[in-house]
Amino acid sequence: MTAFKKSQKSATQILERIRESVDKLNEKIDIVIEIQRHGQRNSEAIPDVLDVMTLLSLPDHLRKTAVTLCKIGQATADEVSGQTKRARAVESGYLNQLVLMGYVKKERRGRKAYFYVEKEE
Amino acid sequence: MMGNIIAVHSYKGGTGKTLLSVNLASTYAKRGRNICLFDLDFRAPSLHAAFKAEGNGYWLNDYLNGTCDIKKVLIELNPRIKGSGRLFVGLANPATEAIREMSAKDRKWEMRALGRLLSLKTSLFNDIHLDHIIFDTSPGLQYSSINAIVSADVAVVVSSLDASDIKGTQRMTHELYDLFEKKTGIILNKVLAGIMSTPSKKKALLEKLRVIHNLPIIDIIPCFCEVLEAGGTYVFTVERPEHPFTAILNEVATKVENLTSSSFQQVHATA
Numbered sequence: 053m054t055a056f057k058k059s060q061k062s063a064t065q066i067l068e069r070i071r072e073s074v075d076k077l078n079e080k081i082d083i084v085i086e087i088q089r090h091g092q093r094n095s096e097a098i099p100d101v102l103d104v105m106t107l108l109s110l111p112d113h114l115r116k117t118a119v120t121l122c123k124i125g126q127a128t129a130d131e132v133s134g135q136t137k138r139a140r141a142v143e144s145g146y147l148n149q150l151v152l153m154g155y156v157k158k159e160r161r162g163r164k165a166y167f168y169v170e171k172e173e
Numbered sequence: 174m175m176g177n178i179i180a181v182h183s184y185k186g187g188t189g190k191t192l193l194s195v196n197l198a199s200t201y202a203k204r205g206r207n208i209c210l211f212d213l214d215f216r217a218p219s220l221h222a223a224f225k226a227e228g229n230g231y232w233l234n235d236y237l238n239g240t241c242d243i244k245k246v247l248i249e250l251n252p253r254i255k256g257s258g259r260l261f262v263g264l265a266n267p268a269t270e271a272i273r274e275m276s277a278k279d280r281k282w283e284m285r286a287l288g289r290l291l292s293l294k295t296s297l298f299n300d301i302h303l304d305h306i307i308f309d310t311s312p313g314l315q316y317s318s319i320n321a322i323v324s325a326d327v328a329v330v331v332s333s334l335d336a337s338d339i340k341g342t343q344r345m346t347h348e349l350y351d352l353f354e355k356k357t358g359i360i361l362n363k364v365l366a367g368i369m370s371t372p373s374k375k376k377a378l379l380e381k382l383r384v385i386h387n388l389p390i391i392d393i394i395p396c397f398c399e400v401l402e403a404g405g406t407y408v409f410t411v412e413r414p415e416h417p418f419t420a421i422l423n424e425v426a427t428k429v430e431n432l433t434s435s436s437f438q439q440v441h442a443t444a
Contacts, residue, residue, distance in 0.1 A: 101280045101281050102284055103280045103284040103287065104287060104316065104319040104320055105280070105319075107353075108349070108352060112352070115352065115353075116354075119353065122287060122288060122291055122323075123291050125288070169284070169288070170284070170285070170288065
């Protein structure tokens with residue numbers, strides 16, 4: 053019984069690692085797609101401001117993600133997807149697009165990636 | 174259950190937003206609701222005059238500037254309202270210097286102001302147990318009003334029968350509100366009594382407006398001489414409980430609460 057529990061636990065850990073790897077892969081694919089669309093990513097670019105006028109100019113799918121993030125303040129893709137009722141992987145893609153556009157910042161803490169517009173004081 | 178933020182907005186100025194915001198807030202307080210009314214019209218602050226309230230040294234401007242906590246801004250007005258609920262107001266600074274300063278804010282400030290308006294929900298609803306926050310906004314499409322709309326759960330748009338107002342309201346609700354999936358209702362205010370002198374005339378006008386806006390029409394409020402005569406010197410629904418305007422505001426208050434409890438899809442389906 054104990055051996056069964058151990059093997060179950062290690063299977064869960066393996067699945068979790070696979071999920072993390074797929075997430076990282078998705079993020080990299082998003083970056084490649086974005087570079088193909090808009091040319092080279094300029095990491096030195098001054099980040100743009102995510103004010104209401106910017107929100108209005110965003111496509112519908114990104115606006116929903118951006119407004120939700122503004123409301124939550126700081127969130128993982130999972131937390132944003134909980135509000136928008138869209139799949140976590142979809143929100144992860146949209147959040148990374150917003151990062152590439154310079155509107156949102158991303159910070160890794162352990163296994164989780166946190167997204168935010170501006171650091172809370 | 175967490176309360177709701179109701180933004181009272183209009184395309185043009187002078188439609189009666191402040192009059193309706195003040196009387197809506199007072200109607201809810203009389204019903205026992207805990208309400209907070211904020212003056213978000215930083216270019217033409219008016220709530221201080223409507224309630225004859227002196228500032229307490231802290232203004233909504235200070236909260237949005239990040240220099241004070243929101244609770245310092247709130248002024249409680251219960252004894253004047255004669256209701257069982259609590260009524261707080263958050264005033265905009267009417268000093269010319271403050272108006273000038275607010276007009277010169279940059280995009281980054283506006284972004285932070287949006288964040289602070291959005292965080293009102295968690296800070297005030299949890300701490301003071303409010304039922305509703307009401308935003309009295311500035312007219313048209315400018316930063317402070319769009320920030321208010323984005324932060325609100327429900328938008329109540331006050332319009333007149335003026336053709337440019339109807340057209341502008343129509344464009345604004347579909348090109349701004351719909352983008353943010355905002356639950357919206359329209360109030361037609363200051364309508365000449367002759368235009369809806371019979372129930373059938375009123376029904377026809379309601380139907381016409383519903384088709385134009387494709388949104389729920391909360392109510393049509395006639396132009397009352399007594400309300401104009403009061404000139405915002407007192408809270409009309411408190412001082413004149415017998416007046417038809419007070420009865421209409423009671424109905425409006427119920428319909429707005431119904432709007433807050435509907436979903437965006439339900440609101441559009443019933444329009």
